[in-house]
Amino acid sequence: MNSAIRILLVDDHYMVRIGLASSLSDEPDMKVVGQAESIADALTQFRQLQPDVTLLDLQLPDGDGSTAIGNIRKEYPAARIIVLSVNETEEDIHRAVLAGAAGYLPKSIAPEKMLAAIRAVYQGDTYFPSTIAARLMTRQNRQELTAREVEVLHLLVRGRSNKEIASDLNIATRTVKLHVGHILQKLSVLDRTQAVTAALQRGLVRLH
Numbered sequence: 001m002n003s004a005i006r007i008l009l010v011d012d013h014y015m016v017r018i019g020l021a022s023s024l025s026d027e028p029d030m031k032v033v034g035q036a037e038s039i040a041d042a043l044t045q046f047r048q049l050q051p052d053v054t055l056l057d058l059q060l061p062d063g064d065g066s067t068a069i070g071n072i073r074k075e076y077p078a079a080r081i082i083v084l085s086v087n088e089t090e091e092d093i094h095r096a097v098l099a100g101a102a103g104y105l106p107k108s109i110a111p112e113k114m115l116a117a118i119r120a121v122y123q124g125d126t127y128f129p130s131t132i133a134a135r136l137m138t139r140q141n142r143q144e145l146t147a148r149e150v151e152v153l154h155l156l157v158r159g160r161s162n163k164e165i166a167s168d169l170n171i172a173t174r175t176v177k178l179h180v181g182h183i184l185q186k187l188s189v190l191d192r193t194q195a196v197t198a199a200l201q202r203g204l205v206r207l208h
Helices: 014-025 039-049 065-075 090-099 111-122 130-140 147-157 162-169 173-187 192-202
Strands: 005-010 030-036 053-056 081-085 103-106
Touching: 005 014, 005 039, 005 111, 014 030, 014 111, 030 039, 039 053, 039 065, 053 065, 053 111, 065 081, 065 090, 081 090, 081 111, 090 103, 090 130, 103 111, 103 130, 147 162, 147 173, 147 192, 162 173, 173 192
Parallel strands: 005 030, 005 053, 053 081, 081 103
Antiparallel strands: none
């Protein structure tokens, strides 16, 4: 049908894409026009297909899906993109929205809500389930860490001491102590252990 919503699926798992394509094909007002499995593939497919809505996972083999959102939106500012991901931390949601996502859905979402999200975003609206919206609001009310503080936080998560962090970053130990103090204050925690826990829970840092 000519008025069908043209959809691009971006996920590196073949079976996930097949399942989504099969489900969406049952809807008379939707049509899956393409599938991509990486950031690079997503941009190529988008250029070729110019879909109405893109459903995109954040875990892609060549990087974070938010990068794909940013790349697409840089070339096509009107692109309508919905994240569909198992990642539901406030930092993941925040980064995706900053990149230009118009919706964010957990992969566990009920099918009817996913369809509602696609239709809403196609119409120019945004779609964030209440739990996702709450995490986004919480994240937006937090103080931002500086780039250097994020570097220090990554090393804290790896169990590095202040002296080791100073050596790794080629800065003075007293400067590391200052950064750690700022990190504790911004994360509203009392010590390094709590900072590591908060960083992992919020998605600021991932263990690989």
